[in-house]
Amino acid sequence: MGLIISLLGDQLKRELGVCLPLLLDRLRNEITRLTTVKAFATIAESPLKIDLSCILGQAVLELTTFLRKANRALRLASLGTLNALLIAYGDKIGSSSYESIIIELSSLISDADLHMTALALELCCTMMKDKRHHSYAGVVVKERVLPQALVLVKSPLLQGQALQTLQGFFTALVQSASTSFDILLDALLSTARGSSSGGGPASKQAFHSVAQCAAVLCLAAPDAKCSSIVSMLINSVENSLGQDATQLLSLLCLGEIGRRKDLHSHINLEGVIIRSFQSPSEEIKSAASYALGNIAVGNLSKYLTFILSQIDNQSKLQYLLLHSLKEVIARQSTDDAGKVDFKGTDVQKILALLFTHCQSEEEGIRNVVAECLGKLAILEPGKLVPALKERTLSSSAFTRATVVIAIKYTIVDRPQPIDMHIKPCIDSFLMLIRDEDRHVRRAAVSALSTAAHNKAVLVKDLLPALLPLLYDQTVIKKELIRTVDLGPFKHTVDDGLELRKGAFECVDTLLDNCLDQIDPSSFIDPYLLSGLSDHYDVKMPCHLILSKLAEKCPSAVLAVVDTLVEPLERTVTTKMKPDAVKQEVDRNEDMIRSALRAIESLNRISGDASSRFKAFMNNVVKSGPLAERYNAVRHESDAVVTGDIMDMS
Numbered sequence: 001m002g003l004i005i006s007l008l009g010d011q012l013k014r015e016l017g018v019c020l021p022l023l024l025d026r027l028r029n030e031i032t033r034l035t036t037v038k039a040f041a042t043i044a045e046s047p048l049k050i051d052l053s054c055i056l057g058q059a060v061l062e063l064t065t066f067l068r069k070a071n072r073a074l075r076l077a078s079l080g081t082l083n084a085l086l087i088a089y090g091d092k093i094g095s096s097s098y099e100s101i102i103i104e105l106s107s108l109i110s111d112a113d114l115h116m117t118a119l120a121l122e123l124c125c126t127m128m129k130d131k132r133h134h135s136y137a138g139v140v141v142k143e144r145v146l147p148q149a150l151v152l153v154k155s156p157l158l159q160g161q162a163l164q165t166l167q168g169f170f171t172a173l174v175q176s177a178s179t180s181f182d183i184l185l186d187a188l189l190s191t192a193r194g195s196s197s198g199g200g201p202a203s204k205q206a207f208h209s210v211a212q213c214a215a216v217l218c219l220a221a222p223d224a225k226c227s228s229i230v231s232m233l234i235n236s237v238e239n240s241l242g243q244d245a246t247q248l249l250s251l252l253c254l255g256e257i258g259r260r261k262d263l264h265s266h267i268n269l270e271g272v273i274i275r276s277f278q279s280p281s282e283e284i285k286s287a288a289s290y291a292l293g294n295i296a297v298g299n300l301s302k303y304l305t306f307i308l309s310q311i312d313n314q315s316k317l318q319y320l321l322l323h324s325l326k327e328v329i330a331r332q333s334t335d336d337a338g339k340v341d342f343k344g345t346d347v348q349k350i351l352a353l354l355f356t357h358c359q360s361e362e363e364g365i366r367n368v369v370a371e372c373l374g375k376l377a378i379l380e381p382g383k384l385v386p387a388l389k390e391r392t393l394s395s396s397a398f399t400r401a402t403v404v405i406a407i408k409y410t411i412v413d414r415p416q417p418i419d420m421h422i423k424p425c426i427d428s429f430l431m432l433i434r435d436e437d438r439h440v441r442r443a444a445v446s447a448l449s450t451a452a453h454n455k456a457v458l459v460k461d462l463l464p465a466l467l468p469l470l471y472d473q474t475v476i477k478k479e480l481i482r483t484v485d486l487g488p489f490k491h492t493v494d495d496g497l498e499l500r501k502g503a504f505e506c507v508d509t510l511l512d513n514c515l516d517q518i519d520p521s522s523f524i525d526p527y528l529l530s531g532l533s534d535h536y537d538v539k540m541p542c543h544l545i546l547s548k549l550a551e552k553c554p555s556a557v558l559a560v561v562d563t564l565v566e567p568l569e570r571t572v573t574t575k576m577k578p579d580a581v582k583q584e585v586d587r588n589e590d591m592i593r594s595a596l597r598a599i600e601s602l603n604r605i606s607g608d609a610s611s612r613f614k615a616f617m618n619n620v621v622k623s624g625p626l627a628e629r630y631n632a633v634r635h636e637s638d639a640v641v642t643g644d645i646m647d648m649s
Contacts, residue, residue: 052085114161405443411454430459550602558606
């Protein structure tokens, strides 16, 4: 009915007098109201501008009452329909209805349901933009909704669409002329400063959220006002020594404003930010790096050149400056509004600098360089992919590792033009899994894991050659184990531990996305068996792999179930030393629970399993001190299975 009216309503004017009251009646029926709410949304969005005057006021009243119902789907649908009705028929809806809606909206704005919060804020924006009611709506929103919005902006959970809508909300509130720009900006900035000075420290996300909202507010103000705010923030950065919250917030605000507006008229802005790199606070340093990168987005010709020259000249600040460069590159690939593309010469300068720092002794710098190269490759795949491939043959192990990590950053979970450039040559990067340097092998394993997770199609054809090399990385290699003499005692260091852990985690990912390419029998014995007897960090992913194999390849697991008993029994019967610290005890408990989950997975498929596994279950797992923990794991597993069945239903 809603679709017919929305498409043919202009030809059914006589029938509308019967149809619309009937729809209103169905809106009051508990069984049909949700569908009717959606039908009214369809009618409201019709380009025919159907005449709803006979039922509009009553429909709005009913929809408003739905906003306090317990049914979440009904509240969400009602928010969308009210928004559509206000956009199409706002001039025909009275001020009293606006006030009622706003009162109900105030209770829906919280971080407990960000989707609903985004819809509620969007509805507020619609009311404040209505030419007839914007002043009145702004006053009521200021009284009822603004306090909730100022609480929401401090939430560490705020992100995505809810954050975007909140920014629009603050802009609409100022433009409705019901709230002074200065008062609202001060209230907004005070939320972060206040929460850091009392009631516990503000979260990192809260500072970023406040900065983004403050930035859109400043951009909504006249240019002169915006310029004075920027000057105030610069002074705040310079004169807030010892006031970390104020300095942090000022830097983030400068970055957010600078990303959206050219700030080159403010003399020595970059110098002020660079001085913040010397702060003893790591958060201030990070915020300064973020701010410099984002300000450069607003004026590449001035600030990008400055960043590149500083990277060459300030060796002690290279890590932070490279993070600034990463922000510039990342914004080029994600910001559509007002984006300024790199010039060809810019790309060449950046590439020369990044490839120079591929060989840095500091792993942190190499990782940032790799991320920069990866994000730049997404922008310029034709130039970057061949250049990265060429460096897989470099004599420097650091360079080889860096370019492999760079390729990892190009493989994202959505289609990109770079995919067609990577697929023909990805084997050149992944085959470095057999490199003589363990850092390069670790990078190749990580890249394979990312590719298998995000775009398995890129690596499926290579797995017959890659899997034996990957399995070899799960084996304990004595040449990577060394003893460090610490005087009174000696400490054993296993340099291959991270590589083995990463290799098993990669297999875990492949089981999810490329199971058809894996022979489970050749992996279980000897590689998984070895992992089940390895270090704590290796055992944990091995237990997860065993559970997945029991579910997906039960026959292969049952064929070797006897050999699995010994390493699992050693794990679940591990005794801690009397002087073990709490952290060690907790880690051991986590490992035992992880092993018991794997054992429960085996028990589910065991059926008429061998007497050895049955004896292990009866004598070790289901009796003695393990029985209670095993029962807890089993009930947890039953709850998961029941939940999956309910989801399918």
